[in-house]
Amino acid sequence: MDEKIRLSHGDGGADTQRLIRNVFYQYFNDSSSNAMPDSFVFEARQSKLAYTTDSFVVKPLLFRGGNIGKLAICGTINDLATAGAIPLFLSAGFIIEEGFSIEKLQLIAKSMRDVCEQTRAKIVTGDTKIVERGSADGLFINTSGIGLVSEFYTARQAEQGDEIIITGGIAEHGASILLDRYDLGIETELESDCAPMCCLINDLGENLKQVKLMKDPTRGGIATALNEIALEQRLDVELDEQSIPVKSEVHAISDILGIDPLYLACEGRMLIVVEKGCGEKVLRLIEAIDNCSKAQIIGRFALGHHGMVYMKTFIGGKRIIPMLEGQMLPRIC
Structure with missing residues (x-):
């Protein structure tokens, strides 16, 4: 039977893990690694960097304490932080539904800028696509980020008592x-x-x-x-x-x-x-x-x-x- 995607595949639980392992890991993963880090750490010119990407489809777009824009920047910065990295450069991609309020879009963009100013991260590249009414539930955002890993942090195996x-x-x-x-x-x-x-x-x-x-x-x-x-x-x-x-x-x-x-x-x-x-x-x-x-x-x-x-x-x-x-x-x- 051809299994279909369910909403539970996006909840971060067991269904999400099975989807990642049975589809994406099968085609994308390096066979030498079984880890699923939030950020990938690599070396470049004697510096250790971390790279991550994420997409945001939160509903509602504006919520008490934030909005989809603030969430997108914080989410990507926090994924870099799990690797011990300070954010340097971010990308921002927008899929916007026809008829979406430009005033609301400005509010969301401002909140993204505010988090960047707070953390000294910079949005340096991006993309915008517009789709027909009914195709995107208002606005979806994808962000990627590169950060510099602290010289003091190296992920290690946990032990009893930690x-x-x-x-x-x-x-x-x-x-x-x-x-x-x-x-x-x-x-x-x-x-x-x-x-x-x-x-x-x-x-x-x-x-x-x-x-x-x-x-x-x-x-x-x-x-x-x-x-x-x-x-x-x-x-x-x-x-x-x-x-x-x-x-x-x-x-x-x-x-x-x-x-x-x-x-x-x-x-x-x-x-x-x-x-x-x-x-x-x-x-x-x-x-x-x-x-x-x-x-x-x-x-x-x-x-x-x-x-x-x-x-x-x-x-x-x-x-x-x-x-x-x-x-x-x-x-x-």
Whole structure:
């Protein structure tokens, strides 16, 4: 039977992983590597560079705390940051539906420029295509980026006891999209966490030597991101439920809709794996960084079943946290 693409193939969970492995990896992947990094690191003239690309189809285009333009630039910058890279140059490609508001397009472009000015990244090339009404749901954006990898950072294999830090409250982007998309009528000041995370690379400096790997928990939330890490590292991840920072508004929205915040996207957070015994030191440094005051150590690596994620609950039990299966929330980014 000829299987068809489903919305769940875009949610970042198990269906997405199967699609990547069964189609794109089959034709694009270097057979010598099994990794799926957010950015590809390579050397050029004695410098180490990172390259990444991403496409954005978020719905709605404008949401509390951001818009598709801000999200596109932050998303690409954050993928570079996972490789320890400071952004240098970006591209921006636009697919715009006939009839789209030029005023709204200017607002989106301004937000892209503002993030670039904040991070000193530059949009240096791009492309624009216009399609007929009904063909693009307003606006889609593709961005690519090249960044300079810090001399202090090299991704390494995790080991038993290594600690896991999240740089702030989880699920705020996903919960904000839910509020705006479905007009839930809930009065709250909650906003998307959408923000550039390259500040981590500059501000941690030499302390990046204690960092073994980084990943931004976008589609599928921290649950799916940690499952990907655990499988790749062939170690279990033990989480502490009481240490995971979740705003009360996020809990309330999740409870109303029957959604686990562990699976809702973050767009301005980073999961950071730190050498055993260095977690508290690195955490103190991260807490002093803008947008990271709520950072927490949320777990550690353990020997076990070669890739399981489980949580120690506040009542003393344990529950397995699987990768996202099926459809959660499409068009989150």
